[in-house]
Amino acid sequence: MNDQxxxxxxxxxxxxxxxxxxxxxxxxxxxxxxxxxxxxxLTANGLCRICSVDIGARVQVAACVTDCQxxxxxxxxNESVIRGRKILLELLASASDVENGxxxxxxxxDYDADVSRFAFGERRKSPIYxxxxxYVRDYNQCINCWRCVQVCAEDAQYTFALTxxxxxxxxxxxxxxxxxxxxxxCVFCGLCVSVCPTEALMPIREKMLEDGVDPDDVFRKTRxxxxxxxx
Ligand code: SF4
Ligand code: FES
Numbered sequence: 001m002n003d004q005x006x007x008x009x010x011x012x013x014x015x016x017x018x019x020x021x022x023x024x025x026x027x028x029x030x031x032x033x034x035x036x037x038x039x040x041x042l043t044a045n046g047l048c049r050i051c052s053v054d055i056g057a058r059v060q061v062a063a064c065v066t067d068c069q070x071x072x073x074x075x076x077x078n079e080s081v082i083r084g085r086k087i088l089l090e091l092l093a094s095a096s097d098v099e100n101g102x103x104x105x106x107x108x109x110d111y112d113a114d115v116s117r118f119a120f121g122e123r124r125k126s127p128i129y130x131x132x133x134x135y136v137r138d139y140n141q142c143i144n145c146w147r148c149v150q151v152c153a154e155d156a157q158y159t160f161a162l163t164x165x166x167x168x169x170x171x172x173x174x175x176x177x178x179x180x181x182x183x184x185x186c187v188f189c190g191l192c193v194s195v196c197p198t199e200a201l202m203p204i205r206e207k208m209l210e211d212g213v214d215p216d217d218v219f220r221k222t223r224x225x226x227x228x229x230x231x
Contacts, residue, residue: 007072014068022053022063022074033076034085034107036092037145038064039195042155047146050088050107054081086111094118095169097141100199104143122169131180133222134188136207139172142200148192149173161186173200 006015009026016025021044026033037048046065053063054075063076075081089108093115098104108115126139149162161184165174175184193201208218 005068005070005072007068007070007074009074010076016068018067020068022055022061022066022068022072023051025068026053026063026074026076031076033063034110035064036104036107036143036197037147039147042147042150042195045146045150047144048088048092050085052081052084054078060084082111086113089113090115090117091121092143094121095124096143096198097123098143098198100141101143101197103197124170124172126172129181130204132182132186132188133204134190135193135204136202137181138200138202139174140200141198142173143198144171144173145197146173147195147197148201151191151195152186156191157187157189159185159187159189162192 003018004015005018005020006013007025008014009022009029009031012029012031014025014029016028023033023035023038023044033051033053035048036050037046038044038051044064046062049062051063052060054060055066056073060081063074085107089104089111090113092098092104093108093113094117098108107113124140124142126142128140129137131137144164149164151157152159152162161175161181162173163176164171165178166172175181175186190203193203205218205222208222209215213221
């Protein structure tokens with residue numbers, strides 16, 4: 001049984017084992033496909049669609065969750081793909097604050113996306129949750145990439161402190177029943193913070209330094225994981 005598939009990506013022939021995603025195959029031959037929600041250590045879910053590529057017959061698929069097929073002709077940079085990514089970035093920037101997402105800002109620049117194009121549209125609004133001694137949650141900067149939920153669940157920690165909340169445009173990340181973080185199953189491992197592509201999740205010390213708190217005070221107030229003095 002042949003367990004290899006042959007395809008072309010941007011005209012380059014490539015042979016990969018069955019089950020290889022287009023993203024992985026492209027990476028093997030040095031073709032860079034942009035990603036946002038994808039993280040190499042987490043299960044890919046195909047949520048953001050920035051990695052969409054053209055596979056012919058006017059079909060675009062998310063490269064991070066689509067397996068290579070025999071004879072596929074993949075185009076990662078044609079006009080419709082580039083136009084789609086540009087609009088997607090413009091919509092993303094209109095719905096969430098991506099100012100502190102360096103990889104997203106790089107893509108906005110690369111694709112010449114106009115972040116003011118949909119400025120008249122609705123923006124997600126959330127309170128800032130400063131309810132524990134380790135990190136702050138500012139879901140105004142959340143892009144619903146799902147990475148924090150996955151790393152908190154089966155992909156790593158098996159803690160299940162985070163979930164999706166809301167419906168439609170108001171869908172966001174939060175705790176079950178909106179509990180404050182210390183009242184959840186969270187063990188404060190910090191993995192969610194480490195995989196967040198924006199500053200929706202931010203270590204408390206970093207946040208305090210950004211807010212201009214004196215470094216000595218930051219250390220004193222956060223020593224032992226507990227802020228001794230109210231900020
Ligand atoms: S909080 Fe960060 S990691 Fe979690 S879904 Fe939002 S952007 Fe992604
Ligand atoms: S990177 Fe593939 S859908 Fe987000």
